[in-house]
Amino acid sequence: MSADEALSPARTPVVVAIDGPAGSGKSSVSKAAAVALGYAFLDTGAAYRALTWLALERGVPPTDAAAIVGLLHDFHYTTEVHGDTTIVRVADGARASVDVTEAIREPRVTAAVSDIARIAEVRIALNEVFRRLIRRTDRPGIVVEGRDITTVVAPDAEVRILLTAAEEVRIARRSAELSPGAASTASQLRERDRRDAQVVDFLTAAPGVTTIDSTELDFGQTVQAVVELVRATTSPH
Ligand SMILES: Nc1ncnc2c1ncn2[C@@H]1O[C@H](COP(=O)(O)OP(=O)(O)OP(=O)(O)O)[C@@H](O)[C@H]1O
Numbered sequence: 547m548s549a550d551e552a553l554s555p556a557r558t559p560v561v562v563a564i565d566g567p568a569g570s571g572k573s574s575v576s577k578a579a580a581v582a583l584g585y586a587f588l589d590t591g592a593a594y595r596a597l598t599w600l601a602l603e604r605g606v607p608p609t610d611a612a613a614i615v616g617l618l619h620d621f622h623y624t625t626e627v628h629g630d631t632t633i634v635r636v637a638d639g640a641r642a643s644v645d646v647t648e649a650i651r652e653p654r655v656t657a658a659v660s661d662i663a664r665i666a667e668v669r670i671a672l673n674e675v676f677r678r679l680i681r682r683t684d685r686p687g688i689v690v691e692g693r694d695i696t697t698v699v700a701p702d703a704e705v706r707i708l709l710t711a712a713e714e715v716r717i718a719r720r721s722a723e724l725s726p727g728a729a730s731t732a733s734q735l736r737e738r739d740r741r742d743a744q745v746v747d748f749l750t751a752a753p754g755v756t757t758i759d760s761t762e763l764d765f766g767q768t769v770q771a772v773v774e775l776v777r778a779t780t781s782p783h
C-alpha cells in the first residue's frame with residue numbers, strides 16, 4: 547500500500563438503487579437525479595437490450611437459452627456518458643464495437659428483451675458486469691436503475707427506491723414519446739411488465755426500500771423527490 551493510500555481511506559461510492567415497472571420514469575428520472583447529485587448513472591436495462599440486439603443481429607432465437615448463453619462469451623458491453631446521453635457499444639468477438647445506443651430502443655428489441663432477461667445465466671453474468679461498473683465509478687456516487695437493483699444487484703445500497711406510477715399514467719407517458727397508438731403501447735407495456743414480473747418482483751417495495759409514486763408528480767418534482775431522499779439519507783447527522 548502506498549503512503550497516499552494509507553493516508554486516504556478507501557473511497558466507496560454512494561449507491562442509489564432504483565427499480566420500477568415499465569414507463570415509471572426510472573431511466574429519465576435516474577439520469578436527471580444523477581446529474582443533480584454529481585453522481586454517475588447506470589441504466590442496467592440497456593445491457594439486456596444490447597444482448598437482445600446482438601442475438602437478433604446474429605439470428606439467435608431469444609428463447610434459445612443455450613444459444614443465448616453461448617453469445618455471452620462474445621458479448622462485450624461498454625457505456626460512456628456524454629452529458630445526458632449514454633452511449634452504448636457492443637463488441638462481439640473479434641469484430642469492432644458498434645454504437646447501439648439507438649438500435650437497442652427499437653420495438654423489435656423491446657418485444658424480445660424479456661425472453662432474454664428470464665435466462666438465469668444471463669442475469670448472473672450481467673449482474674457481475676453491473677457490480678464491476680458500480681465498483682469502478684470515479685464519482686462520489688452512482689445511480690443504478692433497473693428491475694432487481696434494490697433486491698439482487700445492490701441490496702446493500704445506501705438508498706433504495708421503488709419508482710412507480712399508476713399503469714394508465716405510465717402508458718400515457720410512454721405513448722407520448724412513441725409513435726404507435728396508445729392501444730399498442732398499452733398492451734406492450736402491460737405484457738412486458740407481466741413477463742418481467744415472473745422473473746423479479748419490481749412491483750413491491752422490499753424491506754428498507756422507499757416507494758416514490760409519481761402519479762401526481764411532474765418530472766421535475768419526481769427528480770427532486772429522489773435527490774432530496776438521497777441528500778437526507780447520506781448527509782452527516
Ligand atoms: N413524473 C413524470 N411526469 C411526467 N413525465 C414523466 C415522469 N417521469 C418520467 N416521465 C416521462 O415518461 C417517459 C418514460 O420514462 P422512462 O423511459 O425514464 O421510463 P422507464 O421506467 O425507464 O421505462 P422502461 O423501463 O420501459 O425503460 C419519458 O418520456 C419520461 O420523460
Ligand SMILES: Nc1ccn([C@@H]2O[C@H](COP(=O)(O)O)[C@@H](O)[C@H]2O)c(=O)n1
Pocket residue numbers: 568572590591592594595659660663691692693694695738742
Ligand atoms: N435490472 C434489469 C433491467 C432490465 N431488465 C430487463 O430489460 C428490459 C429492458 O429494461 P428497460 O429498463 O430498458 O425497459 C426489461 O423489460 C427487463 O426485461 C431486467 O430484467 N433487469
